[in-house]
Amino acid sequence: MKLIQKFIKTPEGIVGIIILSILITLALSAPIIAPGDPLRIAGRALAAPFSDPSLPLGTDRLGRDVLSGIIHGARTSLLVGAAAALAAIAIGLMIGLVAGFCGGIVDEVLMRVVDAFQIVPGFLLALAFVSVMGASLPVVVMAIALGAWADPARLTRAQVLSLRERDYVAAARVIGMPPVEIAVKHILPQAVPPVLAVSATIVAAAILTEAALSFLGLGDPNSVTWGSMISEGRNVLRSSPWLSIMPGLALIVTVLGVYLFSEGLTKAMTRPASTDRSAPRDGMTP
Amino acid sequence: MTLLSVENLRRRYVSTGRDIVAVENATFSIAAGETLGIAGASGSGKSTMARLLLGLMPPDAGKITFEGQDWLSLKGKDLRRQRSRMQMVFQDVLGAFHPTATVGETIGDPIRVHRTVPKPQRTREIARLLERVGLSSDFAGRPVYELSGGQRQRVAIARAIATRPSLVVLDEAVSALDVQVRNRILELLVELQREENMSYLFISHDLAVLRAVSHRLAIMDAGRIVETGHTSDIIEQPQSAAGRALVAATLRLMPGGRQTNTIQQSEPTYDI
Numbered sequence: 001m002k003l004i005q006k007f008i009k010t011p012e013g014i015v016g017i018i019i020l021s022i023l024i025t026l027a028l029s030a031p032i033i034a035p036g037d038p039l040r041i042a043g044r045a046l047a048a049p050f051s052d053p054s055l056p057l058g059t060d061r062l063g064r065d066v067l068s069g070i071i072h073g074a075r076t077s078l079l080v081g082a083a084a085a086l087a088a089i090a091i092g093l094m095i096g097l098v099a100g101f102c103g104g105i106v107d108e109v110l111m112r113v114v115d116a117f118q119i120v121p122g123f124l125l126a127l128a129f130v131s132v133m134g135a136s137l138p139v140v141v142m143a144i145a146l147g148a149w150a151d152p153a154r155l156t157r158a159q160v161l162s163l164r165e166r167d168y169v170a171a172a173r174v175i176g177m178p179p180v181e182i183a184v185k186h187i188l189p190q191a192v193p194p195v196l197a198v199s200a201t202i203v204a205a206a207i208l209t210e211a212a213l214s215f216l217g218l219g220d221p222n223s224v225t226w227g228s229m230i231s232e233g234r235n236v237l238r239s240s241p242w243l244s245i246m247p248g249l250a251l252i253v254t255v256l257g258v259y260l261f262s263e264g265l266t267k268a269m270t271r272p273a274s275t276d277r278s279a280p281r282d283g284m285t286p
Numbered sequence: 287m288t289l290l291s292v293e294n295l296r297r298r299y300v301s302t303g304r305d306i307v308a309v310e311n312a313t314f315s316i317a318a319g320e321t322l323g324i325a326g327a328s329g330s331g332k333s334t335m336a337r338l339l340l341g342l343m344p345p346d347a348g349k350i351t352f353e354g355q356d357w358l359s360l361k362g363k364d365l366r367r368q369r370s371r372m373q374m375v376f377q378d379v380l381g382a383f384h385p386t387a388t389v390g391e392t393i394g395d396p397i398r399v400h401r402t403v404p405k406p407q408r409t410r411e412i413a414r415l416l417e418r419v420g421l422s423s424d425f426a427g428r429p430v431y432e433l434s435g436g437q438r439q440r441v442a443i444a445r446a447i448a449t450r451p452s453l454v455v456l457d458e459a460v461s462a463l464d465v466q467v468r469n470r471i472l473e474l475l476v477e478l479q480r481e482e483n484m485s486y487l488f489i490s491h492d493l494a495v496l497r498a499v500s501h502r503l504a505i506m507d508a509g510r511i512v513e514t515g516h517t518s519d520i521i522e523q524p525q526s527a528a529g530r531a532l533v534a535a536t537l538r539l540m541p542g543g544r545q546t547n548t549i550q551q552s553e554p555t556y557d558i
């Protein structure tokens with residue numbers, strides 16, 4: 001595919017995809033490379049990094065393996081980030097498509113709801129949701145999605161509104177194609193790619209939100225997360241700063257990887273195609 | 287027999303507080319098998335007229351009777367079914383195709399939507415239509431964006447005639463083509479009209495094109511139809527200022543006069 005070729009040519013895309021591949025591999029193979037429960041006690045407490053070959057990154061206050069925590073934490077971070085972003089984008093696409101395609105009163109009502117969700121900061125929304133529903137992975141995912149679907153919804157609606165005016169949609173109406181088929185086959189596929197381009201930023205934001213929730217003790221208590229590791233390290237920040245620094249670095253690298261990936265994708269999508277597929281559009285009507 | 291009659295059609299656009307009257311008090315009719323040419327300068331309201339007829343937007347006032355039905359009263363499913371009777375060829379042909387569709391899918395859409403043939407025969411029907419417009423049936427699998435301008439126009443025509451409509455609206459359908467390709471497309475259109483007994487509403491800013499295909503002409507100026515009559519009468523003796531301006535512009539482009547018209551053979555030979 002052209003897009004993949006162009007994506008691979010961008011330096012951002014290459015670096016981003018390498019970082020993400022490593023992270024995803026780590027996350028997927030966590031049970032193999034760091035077997036056992038990462039929350040179990042693995043050695044003496046507060047062992048310094050690089051002092052014990054079996055515990056390369058040392059241990060925390062309770063003697064838990066930091067490296068194992070970071071590897072397993074990658075699972076939670078990536079899983080929650082991806083799931084929340086997926087949910088947010090799916091909801092956003094649906095709402096945006098319905099609003100843009102129906103227009104009129106339906107559009108008005110939906111867009112006021114979007115406004116409401118955009119005004120409230122996403123993190124506050126997530127915080128409130130988790131405090132009410134109790135912390136567990138699905139709740140955290142929903143909470144983050146709740147604060148993130150409004151942007152893709154608005155973007156999808158704008159796409160749909162501009163696509164509706166295109167001649168090929170008029171042509172489909174002239175043929176007598178039912179509106180639902182036009183929406184699904186003619187508008188949705190063209191409206192999705194620009195929304196996907198921003199999806200990486202939504203993933204990055206979701207990962208950060210998850211970390212922040214965990215930092216505040218509102219993450220799933222049964223899984224290791226980078227946010228909770230940073231939070232626990234805080235208690236011994238002066239004596240053992242690496243306990244906070246290690247998961248913090250992991251978080252930064254992850255968000256950077258996602259960001260670079262999205263930059264590469266955006267560049268690949270906006271860069272002109274090598275073969276010209278566009279005919280002179282309207283506006284030159286004699 | 288009157289196929290389409292339009293009475294006092296009116297449409298305004300409200301954009302940034304300004305009112306633009308795009309079509310004002312338009313009245314005309316088209317007989318079965320006839321080609322009515324609509325000529326007019328840019329912005330005179332020709333495309334708006336096409337969109338009103340095809341039900342792509344509602345008029346502010348007026349009446350459209352098509353095949354004896356009150357066309358504007360049709361809604362939803364009834365309208366969609368009746369749409370098979372009136373089709374359109376767009377100016378920006380590529381823009382009027384689904385961007386990633388193949389030729390076969392493009393022509394297959396109206397066949398599928400209106401079930402003009404049973405499902406197993408669809409492929410054969412697509413091949414028949416392709417050959418009908420002078421393309422080989424191998425084209426079915428090719429993406430529309432790979433085609434040349436003339437080939438695209440043929441695919442657009444095949445799609446428009448797939449449902450055997452009684453009226454085809456062509457909005458600047460040949461304006462983007464170079465002269466040779468344009469003449470071949472015009473020949474194809476005239477031939478198809480004879481065989482299928484369709485009517486055309488042929489919109490163009492170019493009187494040379496309209497002279498080759500239209501039985502009658504309507505001249506549009508600032509949303510109004512200022513003159514209607516037989517094509518040759520209007521071209522020889524335009525009565526309106528807009529008509530005179532269009533004729534003058536056409537003559538200027540054709541210094542040799544009549545003989546530069548390369549499509550005499552397709553000139554309508556019968557009167558309505």
Ligand SMILES: Nc1ncnc2c1ncn2[C@@H]1O[C@H](COP(=O)(O)OP(=O)(O)O)[C@@H](O)[C@H]1O
Pocket residue numbers: 285286299300301306307308326327328329330331332333334335
């Ligand atoms: N969607 C629109 N909104 C506002 N004004 C429009 C719109 N479409 C066309 N117009 C205006 O209506 C007039 C007629 O346009 P159009 O029907 O496209 O004319 P033509 O096809 O003869 O060039 C022009 O003045 C044009 O600027």
Ligand SMILES: [Mg+2]
Pocket residue numbers: 285286332333334458
């Ligand atoms: Mg026009």
